[in-house]
Amino acid sequence: MLKLNKIFIFTGCLLVILSIELLLAQKQTKTYRNYHFVYDTADSVYVKKLAAKIKKQLHQIEFFFNYKPKSIITIIITRSDAEYTSYRGKIMPEWSQALALTREKIILLKIENADDIIRSPEILLHELVHIFFDDRITTHKIPVWLHEGIAQYLSGYELTVNDRIHLANALTSNNIISLTAMDSLFTFGQVKARLAYIEALTAIQFIVKNHGVAALQMLINN
Template identity: 25%
Template sequence: MRARVSIFIIWTAFAAIGAEADTIHLKNGRKILADQVRENGNHYQYEIGDDSYAIPKSLVDHVDAGGPPASVATAGIPKVADLPTFAPADSLANEGDLVGKIIKEGKVDPNALSTLDGKGNAELSATASFIAGKFEFEHGNINEARRYFEGALRFQPENSTILIYYAALLVRTGNAAQALPYTQRAVRAAPNSPDAYTMLGYAQFASDRTKDAIASWKHSLSLRPDATVQQFLAKAQREENTETDFAQRESTHFVLHYEGRQTSESLRAQILSALESDYDDLVRDLGTPPRDNILVTLYTEQAFFDVTRAPSWSGALNDGKLRIPISGVSSMTSELARVLKHELAHSFINQLSAGRCPPWLHEGIAQLLEPRNLGRDGRALAQLFKTQRNIPLNVLEGSFMRFYGTEAYVAYAESLAAVSYINDSYGMSDVQRILQLLSQGSSPEAALRATIHSDYGQLESDLAKYLADKYGN
């Protein structure tokens, strides 16, 4: 019997690989490979894997049947890893008994939720909504998770587990200030919960209350040892030691930390003025700004350098704060102004994508908005794509901290090239739309397909042509 099952699985796999797909030929010469295409009024509806998309007929030249299935062609590409997020260990008493009733075929069953709500039991309804929210949260569907968690809190507003998860969602989406009161309520409701104190520490640290975060994490560790919490505690203690002598200055959208003995009032004023101007520019270019004031730390003991292409600098400290080394700088320069705008752009991108933007898109948008162009790098990059020696975009979904020297330089250049192509061909509105889809839980490729109708393979092909046309290779 086991042999028959194995043969069936192998046969099924080969059948899937051999299945035919349809190809949409666009009038601009591009192609879209889809599992299935059908007409729907003035649009062609096409499917790739579990996702469905539409494209106006006016853009299509013709459709051919046949070819390898698109879902197989893109299978196995690693997805962008979520930023490290806090996963509470706490659960609700009757959670396990209800999961199977609420989560069916990999989705939340709204009918099951309605049935449970109809029983008139507040605890049962809270648990059901919490299970749905937890499922969506763990699958990156932030908007749905938020709706379910808020529903659960309406039934049990002082349930520590629900409060902890809701606070974790708020911190993850860049709303640490909003998360603080929920974490404080969680601690009051469950004073012996290490998860509650851990989450309180995260919210405090992200809100620039480093000293309070240190105390919270120490208390959490006294209740339960945890290697991750220990690492964050060590980081907070290092930062607290660094910033002990820092003074503070505020503007409309920024809280600026600086070491008063070594930075002039004139430079601080120039930096805040530049940031406020950049803020207005980025609101115009990207739309929704960060909800909370943005924390900026000036490091006066570290010589100024271009942090925007330093993976070890930006990647290791990606927690929503702007950190700028300024030793040796006495007044605003064009390079410092560019660095400030680049780093501020990351805060906007993080907010718009709910922390789900892949590094290549993050860095590409930030560079474009500095503004930076490919310049002399364009010709060399065109040659890399022509000879297929470029770094694949799916590889650039991972942290840039793995890259060094020339490889890091190429990673940033490719990121800028990809975003420049999207912006030049489709406009900044489609860049915004990609970020919005990411915030709703779409994978990077799914977001690209839904906006510019390209997967990574097609985008790289289009990018190669774009570079060749623009830079003569």
């Protein structure tokens, strides 16, 4: 079963890459350092602002990993669920807002409305952290809770009041997800996945508060 799953994932990734290559010819491009943005002409101003907004936090991510990408990372902006799905295929759950193909150094962003535009710097930084992980941590596997928790933390995401209420409700109803169970995150429904992300970030915040950021660096390197 594991072998079949790996074949399915590989085939899905291959189809995504082929779809991307076919559709890129219709797009405009902008390059900031090693970050190559691909987008529709109408989004030129938005992409310029997006590149500017990620700069400060991106430097912090590079500092955390003590690393700057040497190869090009392609960031594709999609403007509808249909367009995003045409690239994404079926390798990610329907609730996903973005996708990082870490080995291929490709990020897909789905931007459909004003709220997506506001959140897009944080979402993009989150996906960039996944690529940094793949580049820097090559000798061992990082647990999903740690991977996703650090991606949220380094992207600058802060838990909202609703997030905290969601977590409190899970605690009182004894529906907390174990950290090891989060390895199956991408099979979760949207509500359960949201709780998993909240728990992962909460765990990272606890570690940082009590032991400092250096403790996170030790965790991922050992």
